[in-house]
Structure formats: structure tokens, C-alpha cells
Amino acid sequence: MDAAKVERVYSSYAKVYDQIFGKIFHDGREHAVRHLALAPGERVLEVGVGTGLSLLFYPPSCEIVGIDLSDGMLAQCRERVRELGLKQVSLVRMDAGAMEFADDSFDAVMAAYVMTAVPDYRKVILEMIRVCKPGGRIILLNHFSNGNPVIAALEKFISPLCKQLGWRTDLSLATVLDGTLLTVIHKQKVNPLRFWHLVKCLNQKLPAEKTANGNGHSS
Numbered sequence: 001m002d003a004a005k006v007e008r009v010y011s012s013y014a015k016v017y018d019q020i021f022g023k024i025f026h027d028g029r030e031h032a033v034r035h036l037a038l039a040p041g042e043r044v045l046e047v048g049v050g051t052g053l054s055l056l057f058y059p060p061s062c063e064i065v066g067i068d069l070s071d072g073m074l075a076q077c078r079e080r081v082r083e084l085g086l087k088q089v090s091l092v093r094m095d096a097g098a099m100e101f102a103d104d105s106f107d108a109v110m111a112a113y114v115m116t117a118v119p120d121y122r123k124v125i126l127e128m129i130r131v132c133k134p135g136g137r138i139i140l141l142n143h144f145s146n147g148n149p150v151i152a153a154l155e156k157f158i159s160p161l162c163k164q165l166g167w168r169t170d171l172s173l174a175t176v177l178d179g180t181l182l183t184v185i186h187k188q189k190v191n192p193l194r195f196w197h198l199v200k201c202l203n204q205k206l207p208a209e210k211t212a213n214g215n216g217h218s219s
């Protein structure tokens with residue numbers, strides 16, 4: 001999927017997204033935000049914030065920035081933020097694969113059901129690492145391809161169909177983390193059927209002044 005298709009598909013869902021994907025993925029979102037373990041005053045980025053179904057779970061003492069590529073999803077999200085009076089939330093239309101934030105802008109970064117919905121997961125994970133402070137927390141909540149060969153074959157088979165709907169099913173966690181300086185510190189299965197994973201990582205990139213070129217772009 002390219003960015004234009006992501007925008008088209010998710011904007012077409014936007015008004016019914018909460019009815020379809022609200023309750024069923026609720027448990028995972030709540031656990032993911034809790035595992036961010038946010039301290040008062042911390043700044044967190046939610047990548048692919050969608051209609052903002054996770055926003056309710058963040059402590060009011062934190063600053064939350066949500067980005068998404070889809071104007072339709074962001075419009076629903078703005079409505080939710082207004083209705084709930086979430087003054088600590090700001091929303092920006094931005095490509096997670098080419099973020100406009102400076103290096104080390106956030107204490108924690110979260111992506112719920114996003115890594116398999118983006119045009120380029122590699123660019124997104126590297127950007128998440130770049131904008132997260134060294135030692136910060138990164139949480140990925142997603143279905144990742146199963147190691148079981150029968151299930152993996154099925155996931156591969158249905159992936160082209162799912163791509164038409166806006167996500168892929170054949171991406172493994174190992175592929176996403178490969179070559180990055182992320183260390184998994186917690187992993188649990190969530191949601192009905194326990195088919196989705198909450199993966200909490202520590203961002204082990206070096207502080208900017210310790211990298212060779214000093215720009216903090218280490219992966």
C-alpha cells in the first residue's frame with residue numbers, strides 16, 4: 001500500500017471505524033498505555049492515532065501528540081478530543097515514515113495496530129526510534145506473523161486480501177526489529193483469541209553527542 005491508498009482506505013472507514021474496531025481491540029489499547037508507565041510531565045507520541053480510541057487511557061498529567069496520515073481518521077479524533085475535553089492532546093497530520101519532529105522529542109512512543117497498516121514499516125520503526133529519547137519506551141501493539149508454519153502459510157495466503165482492506169498479516173516482529181537498537185523488555189498476548197501482541201521495547205540508541213556524526217540517527 002502506498003500513502004495515497006492508506007489515506008483513501010482509512011478515510012473511507014473513519015465514520016464506522018469505532019463500531020468495527022473499537023471494542024474488539026479495546027483491551028490491547030488499555031494495556032499498551034498502562035505499560036508505557038508514563039510519569040507526570042512526560043511527553044508521548046502516538047503514531048497512527050486513528051480516531052483516538054486510546055486517548056482516554058493516558059494520564060492527564062502527560063503531554064500527548066497524535067499523528068496520522070488520514071484526514072478522515074483525524075477529523076473523528078478531533079471530535080473525540082473536543083467531546084472528552086482532552087486539553088493535553090495535540091493532533092497533527094504527518095507521515096510516520098518521515099516525521100517532522102526533532103531527534104529525542106519524546107519520552108515514549110506508541111503504535112497501536114499500525115505497523116501492519118503503514119506503507120513502509122522499516123521507515124516507521126526507524127523514525128519512532130529517532131524521535132524517542134535514548135532509554136525511552138517504545139510500544140508496538142499489533143498482530144505479528146506467527147512462528148507456526150501452518151498459521152504462517154494461512155497469514156501469507158490472506159495477506160493480499162487484507163491489504164485491500166488496509167493492513168497486512170504476514171509481518172513478523174523479528175522482521176520489524178531486525179537491525180534496530182530496540183530491546184524487548186515485555187511481551188504479552190492481548191485481545192480476544194490472544195492473537196495480538198503487546199511488545200514493550202527499550203530504546204537503546206546512543207545519546208546524540210555519543211554518535212559518530214552527532215545527529216542521533218542511529219538505528
Ligand SMILES: C[S@@+](CC[C@H](N)C(=O)[O-])C[C@H]1O[C@@H](n2cnc3c(N)ncnc32)[C@H](O)[C@@H]1O
Pocket residue numbers: 006007010021029047048049050051052053054067068069070073094095096097111112113114117118119
Ligand atoms: C488500523 S488503524 C489503527 C488506529 C488506532 N491506532 C487504533 O488503535 O485503532 C491504522 C492507522 O494508521 C494510520 N497510518 C497508516 N500509515 C501511516 C503513516 N505512514 N503515517 C501515519 N499514520 C499512518 C492509518 O491512517 C490509520 O489511522
